Amino acid sequence: MLKKSKLVVALAAVALVASTAPAAPAAGSLEIFTWWASGGEAAGLEGMTTEFTKQNPDTEFVNAAVAGAAGTNAKGVLVSRMEAGNPPDTFQAHAGAELSSYVKAKQIEDLTSLYKSEGWDKVFPADLIKTLTTKGKIYSVPVNIHRANVLWWNPAAAKKAGITSAPTSLDGMIADLAKFKKAGIDGIALAGQGDWAIAHLFDYVLLASMGPDKFNGLWNGKTKWNKKDVKTAIKKFAKILSYGNSSKSLDWPDAGKLVTEGKAGYFIMGDWASSQWQSEGLKLGKDYTWAPGPGTSGIYQWLSDSFTLPVGAPNREAGIAWLKVAGSLAGQDAFNPKKGSIAVRTDSDPKLYDSYLKAAMKSWKVDRLVGSTVHGVNYGNAGMSAYNSVVGKFYAGNAKDKKGFAKGLVAAYKTNKAA
Amino acid sequence: MAVASLKNLKNLNDGRMPKRKKKVNSPWGGFFFVLPSIIAMAIFVYGMIGWTVRYSFSNRTSAWKKDMSFAGMARYTELLQDPEFTHAFSNLLKFTIVFMIGTLISGLIMALLLEKGIRGEGFFRSTYLYPMAISFIAMGTSWRWLMDSAKGDRATGLNLIFDRIGLGFLENTWYTSIKGSMFAMALPAIWQMSGYVMALFLAGFRGIPDDLREAARVDGASEFKIYRHILFPQLSPTFLTILIILGHISMKVFDLIYGIASKGYVTKVLAIYMWQVIFDFQNYAKGAAIAIVILLMIAVVVIPYLIYVNKTEEAK
Numbered sequence: 001m002l003k004k005s006k007l008v009v010a011l012a013a014v015a016l017v018a019s020t021a022p023a024a025p026a027a028g029s030l031e032i033f034t035w036w037a038s039g040g041e042a043a044g045l046e047g048m049t050t051e052f053t054k055q056n057p058d059t060e061f062v063n064a065a066v067a068g069a070a071g072t073n074a075k076g077v078l079v080s081r082m083e084a085g086n087p088p089d090t091f092q093a094h095a096g097a098e099l100s101s102y103v104k105a106k107q108i109e110d111l112t113s114l115y116k117s118e119g120w121d122k123v124f125p126a127d128l129i130k131t132l133t134t135k136g137k138i139y140s141v142p143v144n145i146h147r148a149n150v151l152w153w154n155p156a157a158a159k160k161a162g163i164t165s166a167p168t169s170l171d172g173m174i175a176d177l178a179k180f181k182k183a184g185i186d187g188i189a190l191a192g193q194g195d196w197a198i199a200h201l202f203d204y205v206l207l208a209s210m211g212p213d214k215f216n217g218l219w220n221g222k223t224k225w226n227k228k229d230v231k232t233a234i235k236k237f238a239k240i241l242s243y244g245n246s247s248k249s250l251d252w253p254d255a256g257k258l259v260t261e262g263k264a265g266y267f268i269m270g271d272w273a274s275s276q277w278q279s280e281g282l283k284l285g286k287d288y289t290w291a292p293g294p295g296t297s298g299i300y301q302w303l304s305d306s307f308t309l310p311v312g313a314p315n316r317e318a319g320i321a322w323l324k325v326a327g328s329l330a331g332q333d334a335f336n337p338k339k340g341s342i343a344v345r346t347d348s349d350p351k352l353y354d355s356y357l358k359a360a361m362k363s364w365k366v367d368r369l370v371g372s373t374v375h376g377v378n379y380g381n382a383g384m385s386a387y388n389s390v391v392g393k394f395y396a397g398n399a400k401d402k403k404g405f406a407k408g409l410v411a412a413y414k415t416n417k418a419a
Numbered sequence: 420m421a422v423a424s425l426k427n428l429k430n431l432n433d434g435r436m437p438k439r440k441k442k443v444n445s446p447w448g449g450f451f452f453v454l455p456s457i458i459a460m461a462i463f464v465y466g467m468i469g470w471t472v473r474y475s476f477s478n479r480t481s482a483w484k485k486d487m488s489f490a491g492m493a494r495y496t497e498l499l500q501d502p503e504f505t506h507a508f509s510n511l512l513k514f515t516i517v518f519m520i521g522t523l524i525s526g527l528i529m530a531l532l533l534e535k536g537i538r539g540e541g542f543f544r545s546t547y548l549y550p551m552a553i554s555f556i557a558m559g560t561s562w563r564w565l566m567d568s569a570k571g572d573r574a575t576g577l578n579l580i581f582d583r584i585g586l587g588f589l590e591n592t593w594y595t596s597i598k599g600s601m602f603a604m605a606l607p608a609i610w611q612m613s614g615y616v617m618a619l620f621l622a623g624f625r626g627i628p629d630d631l632r633e634a635a636r637v638d639g640a641s642e643f644k645i646y647r648h649i650l651f652p653q654l655s656p657t658f659l660t661i662l663i664i665l666g667h668i669s670m671k672v673f674d675l676i677y678g679i680a681s682k683g684y685v686t687k688v689l690a691i692y693m694w695q696v697i698f699d700f701q702n703y704a705k706g707a708a709i710a711i712v713i714l715l716m717i718a719v720v721v722i723p724y725l726i727y728v729n730k731t732e733e734a735k
Contacts, residue, residue, distance in 0.1 A: 076698040083482075101701055104483035192595065193563075194681035247569030248595035249680070263573070382481075385682075385699035389503070392684035396597050419481050419700055 029060035030318035032307075033081075033091035035074035037065040040275045044339030048143070051334045052325045059318050064088055075381065082107050087310035089319035094376025095132055095142045095306040097219075101380050101419065102308070103139055109309040110137040111323065120327050123345045127369040128302075131377065140306035141327045144341035147360055148270045148372040149204050149293035149301040155286075157185055157262040166291030170208040170236060173266065173294040177243035180265035187243025189264035191255035195392030200374045201268045202237050202391045208295035209233035212370050218413075219371075219378040225410045234406060238399040248396070260288050268293060270303070270375070274356050275340025284356055292363075300367035303375035304344065383416025468714065474707035482701040494708040504709070506684075507692040513601035514608075514688060515669040521609040522665055526616025531646075533617070534624045544621070547614035555611075559678015562607040566593035566679070600685045608675055612668070616661055623657035624650065656731075659724065666720040670713060689713050 030052075036045045042065075049061055066074035078091055082102070093099055102108045115121045115138055121129060124142070132138050151166060151173070158164070161183040167173040177187030191197035207215045210229040217223030224230075245255070245264055256273050258264035260282055267273070277288055284290075293301070307326045313319045325331040332343035337352045342361045350358050371377025373387060390408035394401060475494055478486040498504045529547055533540050550558070565576040570590045574582050578590040594603040627650060635645045673690035680686040682695060689709060697706030 076694070079482075079698050079701060101482040104481075105485075106483070193683070195683050245569065246571070246573060246592075247567050248592065249563060249566070249568050382700040382702070385695055389682075389684050389687075389695075396595060396600075396683075396685040415700070419702070 028058060028315070028318075029062050030056075030090070030315060030322055031062040031064055031088040032322060033064045033066075033074070033078060033088040035066055035092065039279060040272075040339050044144075044335040044337075047334035047338055048325060048331050051328075051331050052322060055325060056318070056321050059315075059321065082310065085312065087313055089313045089315050090307045090309060090322050092305055093140065093308060095140050095304040096371055096377030097380045097416075098376030098384065099139050099306075099308065100134070101382070102310075103134060107311055108139050109311055110139060111141060111309060112136075112138050114141070114320070114323060114327075118324060118327055120345075123347055125344075125346060125364070125369065128304075128344065131369070131371060140308045141323045142304040142306040142344045143326045143332060144305050144336050144339055145344055145360075145364060146270050146272060146303050146341045146375075147300055147363075148200065148303055148375065149207060149296045149299065150269065150271050150273075151291045151293050152256070152259055152267040152269060152273055152288055153265060153290075154259050154262050155289055157183075157259075157265060160262075161185060161265065163265075167294040168297065170205065170295040174236065174239055174243075177240065177265065181243055185262070186245045186258065186264040187266065188240060188245075189250075189255040189258045189267040190241065190244035190248070190395075191250045191252040191269075192248035192392075192395060193251045195388040195395075196374050197252045197255070197269070198395045199388040199391040200270070200372075201240070202233075203373045204268050204293050204296070204301070205237045205240065206230070206233045207299065207301060207370060208293060209236055212299050212368055215370060219373070221413075225413055226406060230406060230409065231402070234402050238402065241395060241399045270372075271356065271360065272340055274354075278340070278354075284354060290356055298367055299370055300363055301370045301372050302364075303372040303377055305341075379412075379416045380419055382419030383412055386412035386415040471707045471710050471714075474704055475711050477704045477707075479704040480702045490704070494704050495712075497705060498708055498712070503687070503692060504689075507687045507689050508712075510601050510686065511670065511672075511688040514605055514672065515666065517602050517605040518608045518612075518669050519662065519665045521605060522612045522616050523661065525609060525613040526661070527620055529613065529617040530620035530624065533621060544618070547617050549614065550611040551615050553611065555674035556678040558607055558611060559675050563679045566603055566606070568592040568595045594680060594686055597685055604676060604679065604686055607679070608669075608672070612665065616665070619657055619661050619664075620654070623654045627653050659727070663720060663724045667717050670717050670720070 034045060036042050045063075049063075053059070053061060066077050074092075081087060082105075087107070093102070099108065115124075115129075120141070128142070129138070132140065132142070153166070157180070161176070161179045163176055163179055167176050180187040188201075190201070206218070209232055210223070214223045214229055218225065218230075245258055250258075252269060252273070253276055255264075256267060256269065256276065259267040260277060271290075274284060274288075274290070278284065282288060291297075292299075307323055309316070309319045309323060327345075329343075329345055329347060332345055333348055333352055336343050336348070337354075337357070340357070342348070342353065342357055342364055346365055348361065350361055353361065373379055374384065376384060379387060387409070390405065390412050393408065394405040397404075473487075476489055476491065478484065478488050478490045478493075480486075480494075533543055537543075567574075567576045567578065568591075569575060570578055570592075571582075574590060577593075581587060581589040591599065591603075594600045631649055632645055635649050640648070671690060672688060673694070676686050676688055676691055682691060687695075690713065693706050693709040693713070696702050696709060700706075
């Protein structure tokens with residue numbers, strides 16, 4: 001008897017576990033998939049969530065975040081869920097070519113009509129809308145804009161090296177790197193962990209060395225990868241790498257620390273570095289300062305996090321409601337000041353932002369817009385991964401194999417086209 | 420049913436014994452008990468392997484190309500021409516060789532030291548075994564700090580230790596140089612697994628009766644000769660088991676390398692490249708082909724071993 005009752009208890013326990021397991025979310029809930037799980041990103045998401053629940057009080061909010069590695073882990077999980085026909089109601093992805101594989105596989109819905117009904121086609125910059133449009137259709141709603149081509153440095157360290165103002169050209173920057181070295185400071189901070197941050201630097205060097213028109217041509221085949229312009233950029237890139245810190249295994253926050261601690265001179269990184277440093281208690285203008293990447297002033301190399309509507313979303317209505325919040329003024333103003341990025345909308349309130357972001361908002365309205373390769377604008381996932389890998393290989397080989405590097409870049413372009 | 424047979428067991432008398440035996444030995448009863456695991460294995464192991472093989476022979480080369488038509492060996496010949504694949508393959512071979520030799524030697528040395536029954540053996544045994552309790556990912560994170568490649572006054576981790584104790588010439592770039600990367604990468608793996616190898620060797624030594632050693636001593640054999648001619652030959656099954664265990668761990672290595680260098684080019688091995696091809700490139704067919712290559716490599720190691728074990732057991 002006793003054993004029988006134990007069996008019943010065990011069965012009941014199994015049944016309980018089975019019923020509480022997170023299978024399909026219940027009706028009236030929104031499942032959102034992001035890689036924002038900590039720090040300013042999570043705080044920003046929470047701001048936007050509050051706005052969402054205010055407007056949709058009856059919808060339960062389910063956050064399926066997969067943390068880490070600039071979203072590379074999350075993308076793995078997402079790809080398998082999409083492939084298995086089990087999509088979330090909306091997911092985060094970089095705006096631009098990164099979405100191309102989902103579009104080609106017909107896994108996300110066309111949102112063009114939403115742009116018209118919400119008036120986004122008027123408040124988002126025209127250059128941006130053009131980049132987001134593939135064959136007349138737009139597939140995602142961007143919530144923020146980051147700038148990739150920013151030069152960060154430490155005023156105290158620069159003073160030691162006799163540098164009083166930011167360089168305005170790539171060659172000027174290289175000359176400064178030598179000055180830093182003379183003062184016993186590493187010229188540039190390099191983050192070798194996982195290849196992408198080095199590829200981020202190379203992306204900037206390409207842009208600064210060949211200018212925006214030729215740079216844009218690289219991704220659609222108008223500029224050839226095996227020609228002189230790319231070779232010049234590679235030469236300059238190799239020169240810059242030679243002034244870097246000796247550790248090749250730093251994550252970007254650790255590389256950034258070299259700059260704020262005065263051990264390295266310059267740092268080319270996206271403007272999320274600023275919000276990272278502020279969360280560590282550092283002051284903009286005193287502990288660190290910024291300038292547009294030398295040779296790229298007047299050019300805004302952007303990247304953007306955006307949300308999509310997967311085909312077959314379990315709760316399509318809730319997904320659309322989320323997208324409306326993501327594109328709205330209230331949603332973007334709740335998200336961006338905390339995330340440390342600027343709003344996509346040109347009618348956002350500058351008072352909510354710090355001095356760097358205010359300046360970025362001004363540039364966003366007037367600058368020439370160019371996409372970032374490492375963060376999903378110019379290449380799809382396959383091309384991006386190949387591009388990072390090729391740059392990582394060049395860096396690991398102490399920037400010696402310039403010919404192999406150029407060949408690898410051509411191969412990455414082909415990989416992107418084939419995927 | 421299980422409860423009922425337990426009760427029977429208690430009430431058994433000698434006269435009923437044969438009856439019970441018959442029940443357990445009945446082929447259908449045994450089959451019934453293992454059936455669930457046979458079904459689970461058939462679906463989740465062999466079924467999935469079959470499915471992966473099918474994918475590797477298909478044209479499903481991107482997210483949107485849902486083309487499962489038969490492509491023959493096309494994906495495999497693609498792999499042979501893919502420099503990333505050959506790079507990952509040779510990295511894996513280097514890692515395997517260094518890891519296996521390193522772990523065997525250090526495990527054997529530790530086992531020899533403990534085998535004599537020194538004082539506090541239990542303490543040392545658990546200390547050496549302890550690294551095994553740490554997950555590869557957690558270990559990867561701390562070894563990433565230890566093997567930081569900065570030198571001189573910027574040195575941290577192992578380089579800093581070398582610097583401080585006057586062995587500055589030993590400072591090196593660890594896993595970030597193209598030539599030395601896999602040697603450095605094998606270090607944490609050796610550190611983790613040698614305790615386990617020690618335990619296996621120790622068990623092997625303990626399984627050899629003391630009479631043999633004593634007999635050898637009486638016959639005037641030196642300590643070295645006892646090991647060389649009496650003990651080591653008897654350890655060969657242990658030795659083989661260790662090779663198989665280490666070999667298959669090494670072929671599958673992913674988390675350790677991902678934990679230390681993430682998807683970085685220098686330290687890429689097959690499992691990392693497979694992950695990249697499947698989830699970044701979404702080239703499912705090619706990813707499946709890499710998975711099958713890994714499976715075959717492991718099979719080459721494990722299957723002869725299984726045959727050997729089956730034969731020796733039959734002989735008994």
